[in-house]
Each structure stands twice: as structure tokens, then as C-alpha cells.
Amino acid sequence: MSFIWSLIVGGILGWLASLIVGKDVPGGIIGNIIAGFIGAWIGSSLLGSWGPEMGGFYILPALIGAIVLIFIVSLILKAMRST
Structure with missing residues (x-):
């Protein structure tokens, strides 16, 4: 059940x-x-483990890490489309 909860929180x-x-x-x-x-x-590696925890994730570092990841992926995809 904890794996399913982790999938939901990750999503x-x-x-x-x-x-x-x-x-x-x-x-x-x-x-x-x-x-x-x-x-x-990424968030836990850069920012550590702090803030509320849910589904095995520390929410604030995980959210910041996901924002950084999506921003970098969008830049890479934009660069690949323009070439």
C-alpha cells in the first residue's frame, strides 16, 4: 500500500x-x-530532508526539485526542437 501511496504523491x-x-x-x-x-x-539531495513528509517524500524539497527538473527538461526539449 505504501508503494501506491508513493505513486499518488509523486504524481x-x-x-x-x-x-x-x-x-x-x-x-x-x-x-x-x-x-x-x-x-x-533532486530536492532531497540539494536541500536535505525538511518540511512535512507524505508518502515517503518530504514535500517542499521534492516540489522544488520537480520544478527544477521540469524547467531543465523544458529547456532541453526547446533546444532540441529549434535545431
Whole structure:
């Protein structure tokens, strides 16, 4: 059950990050879940473990990490389209 909860929280974090950045994550729901998981890893690596925890993720560092990830991915995709 905790794995399913982690998938839900990861998807919500990825979705919120895409709303904040204003860019859609490629891959829809699966892309949001992946962005949430990778964002949580990036955020906890850069910012540590602080703030409220839900589904095994510290929400604030995970959200900030997902925002950074989506921003970087959108820049890379934009550069690839222009070449």
C-alpha cells in the first residue's frame, strides 16, 4: 500500500510542479509520477530532508526539485526542437 501511496504523491508533486512552471510534462500521468520521483531525489539531495513528509517524500524539497527538473527538461526539449 505504501508503494501506491508513493505513486499518488509523486504524481501530484509532478503535476503541481508542471502547473507552477507552466510547462506540461511529456508522458502525461506517467511523466508526472516520474517527475515527482526524480524531483524528490533532486530536492532531497540539494536541500536535505525538511518540511512535512507524505508518502515517503518530504514535500517542499521534492516540489522544488520537480520544478527544477521540469524547467531543465523544458529547456532541453526547446533546444532540441529549434535545431
